[in-house]
Amino acid sequence: MYRYDEFDATIVQERVEQFRGQVARRLAGELTEDQFRPLRLKNGLYLQLHAYMLRIAVPYGLLSSKQMRKLGYIARRYDRGFGHFTTRQNIQFNWPQLGDIPDILQHLAEVEMHAIQTSGNCIRNVTSDQFAGAAADEIEDPRIWAEIVRQWSTFHPEFSYLPRKFKIAVTGAPDDRAAVRVHDIGIRIVKNEAGEVGFEVWVGGGLGRTPVIGVVCRKFLPKEHLLSYLEAILRTYNLLGRRDNIYKARIKILVQATGGDKFAAMVEEEWEKIKDGPLHLPQAEIDRIHRYFAPPAYETLADIDPAFESAKLENPDFARWARTNLVKHKVPGYAIVNVSLKPEGGAPGDASADQMDLLADLADEFSLNELRVTHHQNIVYPNVRKRDLFALWQRLKAAKLATSNLGFISDIIACPGLDYCNLANARSISVAQRLSRHFSDPRKLDEIGELRLNISGCINACGHHHVGHIGILGVDKQGQEFYQVTLGGSSKDDAALGKIVGAAFSEDDIVPAIDTIIETYLANRADHGERFLDYYRRVGMDPFKEALYGPATARRPAAE
């Protein structure tokens, strides 16, 4: 993985000192809360319902075991013994004291981590494919480009006071695991007809109040021009993005109002003027960063490992986990392991300090010292020998980290919701917990098959409900928590936004409603191979409406 050189280390250390000064000025009353707010936000520090929340950047989701151990230390010393992994591959601590934040940042700097630009109206932490470098379907490793973007966007003097937040995702595989089409900028590594590798650049996607699938801004961008092209997009947005209405300020609104083609032409015009300037990427720098992501020293192994095969035969629980939580590795004899942070009855994405320590230890023992955080709020071991899988699984199981539900209905994405967030209308975690208990039988999960269920506690959509096959949105109805259900969303290469099925459900009715939706699907699908999403796309909303609200003729208008 990338290691800081003297420059990276200097910048992060100087940031610690700068923020220490800003906190001191706030505590001394030299800064008002209004003046401190944008400063703390650029460092991932929010004021939530009960306390400050610190969001720490995990650039493109990549963590060393040493870094994970440090997160465990911070959870134990400065929080209440746990942390929350987020949909942007970051981690949040919900209970730090303001006066402790500079020290926490110092601890982070010691392991080459920070909280830079994890919030605020600036370019946020870059996200990527959690299987980068290990996936069998990858064209090229996206982490190199994510790191180049991370450096360019860090303390960019021109783009630190944008109209609104700005999220960039990079993926290197045709199977889009980074949801690039719902980002402000999505970068896909592609091969053109001449066989050259470059980027397809998407712009103007996003969730939130106004969910939009992005548009292609440029079909093929040669690699050395990545930064100048991004700069052209950002400059266009910084000058023209709306600043009169916070809800219309994201780039998606500008792109829609301008028209995708016209916006792309404006970007092109700006880019032509700067593409051969100092942002032109020297091959030496690309090579330098590339070297940090050189493949580890994989052993030459047979792809079929007899010990792994016999362990599966002898232990059905292990066999099930191997079937649901492993992904094909590009190197024979290795596997990519997904560790579910969605245990039955748990808060999605939460990990205790002890679990973080164990996850770090297991990375050292089994996965070449490396872990990943996924935007589905799980953890990945990218490089595990198949022969070690059974031992790893046993250790995970003992720590309640071996839930076999990856990609199933209980692998829920959920925002922190009303339990923590001062924007939320309704609780998310409690609904996720109830659903994960309701759908805990492994046989039931198998019967349902692949299904993405995402929950947001408010319209800001941090839980990505629009792109869940089933989405749940918390709304406020006269002071009561209600839940609106959407169907048919996807964040993958077939990206789509879910549609609202009908009137919202009360807190008591939401789990039965989801059950009804699932039973409707199970009773009517063509066969076991027809996924929920496929079934919905084939038959549409009507069978679900009927099951939930009764026949159309009998339905009261309110149910629409």
Next chain:
Amino acid sequence: MALLQHGALQPNSWRFVGDDAAISADEPVTVSLKRWQAEGEILRGRNALIGVRLKNDEQALALGEDVHRLALIEIEFPKFTDGRAFSQARILRDKLGYKGELRAIGTILRDQYLYMTRCGVDSVELPDGKPIDGYLAALKEFSAWYQPASDGRPTVMELRHPANANARRGGAPLVTASVAAHSA
């Protein structure tokens, strides 16, 4: 209003005049872009310096080649959260090659001052009596930069690959002296 420039408070000899106000013959003034475009010929004929105050929804590029006739351009930060003028500054410096004084007016927080100087701003207007120590300290909070901007400071990438940087800068040697020693 006080003026922070060259590391100290300076007297401000400039005045902004509205579109309908009279302009005396020998006083340095800034005018709106609109007035400059309408009366540029007359304004240039005076025996005094002339400048333009750009609104932050106006296109800096609209000044075109005329930019070289201006001794001062003022850009606005109406709220500290409104960062359009950062891009205007870069367009004035990098695209139009403006060499005169570039002044930031409006809400100028010390924590933005460094970014302003990076984007080519060389003077900022501050309320009278505002202590400037914090502003001067803010300029020294960072010593390395990832991205090129309008201040000519070498980037981290250039420092990592000096040979390449020299070629791209047209043979001009890379300045590797203290990056904190900036004109602002």
